[in-house]
Amino acid sequence: MASEKVETLSAAQWFKENSEIAGFDNPGKSTFTSVRELVENSLDACDDDIQLLQMRGEEIEYPNINIVIHPVSHERIRQKILANLDEGGSGSVLEGIEDFEIEHDPSEKYYVIEVGDNGPGIYHDLVSLVFGTVFTGTKYGIKQGRGRFGMGAKMAMIHAQKTTGLDTEIWSATRDIPEESYFRIKIDLKSNSPIYSTQKIIPDNPWHGLRMRLYLGGNLIWAKQRILEYFKQMSLVTPYVNFRLVIGDEKYLFKRVTDEIPPLPIETKPHPHGIDIEELKEMTKRYPRKFVIKNEKNEGFPTLAEFLHIDFQGIGEGTAKKFLRYKVDIDPNMLLNELNEAHIFKLSQAMSTYDDFPAPDSSCLSILPHESLEQAANVLLEPEYINSVTGKIIAIKGHPVHITTSVAFGGNIPTGATLYRFANRIPLLFKERSDVCYKALEEANIKRYIDVNVHGVTVIVSVVSTRIPYQDAAKDFIADYDELRETIKLSMQKAFRGIKTYISRKEAEKKKEKELEKLKDHADRLAISLAKITKGIPMSESEIQHKLMKIIEREYI
């Protein structure tokens, strides 16, 4: 044992070995995941951009996201690799995607994938930092977002490296600096750090945003329909975005259908129920800090009560004092720098179990208004009727979780029930049966409300949270928490009841119409007979008919 070599695995290396954890299970899924990770990054960035412009009172730009999936031959990829080697990494040749001839033979499974947006871009100095190291990103705060772990883009880059060995190309431009940064970058797996063969600044560029290009092995035969479905569903919950998708020589446009931008998520303070010992320690390390408090001898350290009030959401000083005195049994006036490990342990235990803190704040979430979703659903699904319901807001591990269920019914929806699942506005397409929404749908017992052998129904469930309880890093499905399943089930049942009422009303109207038809028919015949008997005196046939109709309208409509 003593002679064995001890090695440390870097995060990049570990994820290369275990890439299925992040959704890179096989060539098809890897193609899909690469596209989705880049698109979701663009959406997060564009949302941030809109928010910033709104805050500054400037006119917003609607997001335009362009996606190109370009099948190329193995030979062409080989040439590119050789050219790269010849260049010795100088990267002097800048090829456009159109320089790569489209490969129509589906057995050749190499692709150039490019995703570009008109978002804020990233400053030159930050590019290699956020794209060169697994577990770096700007989304670690407590905010509803699509990315979460600081690894999506890097996983796609590592997949590209694994399958073609080629660099990822990145173009970035920000609004305030009129230049473009261009990078050719790889991740050194051993050290989990960037290696770039090129980085240059091109002056005088009028655009802003980010464009990323990967060269990778994959499988479009498997991925294509899923990618199309992804964009269809994505445009349902992101109806303020234009998605232009090119796959080989096929073009698709998922057009923006609304000018309405939903209220975008805002960063919030942590809730005491969502904090563990390490996080609590980290938070205490942010002091000493200059700030205005009553105690002048604090040297930048707040009292414990002040700390809880300042650094956590929803804790007033009164609540903090009560909690510290009676639940934790610590003096609320103790200064933060006097806390020892034992205090921190006691405090953290008490925080996670104290029931009198207010529920996590959901005003920081971005919830798509019913009207926007229904507007998009009308365009994409063409139903006869939609009913939307807002579920109860619940809390999971100190994070607010909000549920909206929309049920689209009839029209062009094929017979049967289909489930669309969304988590923080991302369509979830895989492992449906493991998802909490699927289980809720089973329990909701749709057949009690709607005969799905006769009618077509699409059940759309959108879950948003500052921390979606995904089962794993692949973000394929939401974990099955009892309270979450129950809440989704109830919102589904409420929405189904709305549809049931609609169907009953429609059927009642139909029945009435039929009865009316019958009555009118009788009235016609009665008028003829009466006119015959009375020989048209004092009323003619048409007068009798007119009078009878008036009576029917008065009595029956």
Ligand SMILES: Nc1ncnc2c1ncn2[C@@H]1O[C@H](COP(=O)(O)OP(=O)(O)O)[C@@H](O)[C@H]1O
């Ligand atoms: N299109 C983009 N525009 C601006 N910034 C981006 C874009 N794509 C990625 N980024 C930045 O790169 C970081 C890393 O992205 P990624 O590896 O996918 O991790 P995550 O999305 O989980 O943070 C993001 O946090 C973001 O700051």
Ligand SMILES: [Mg+2]
């Ligand atoms: Mg990401």
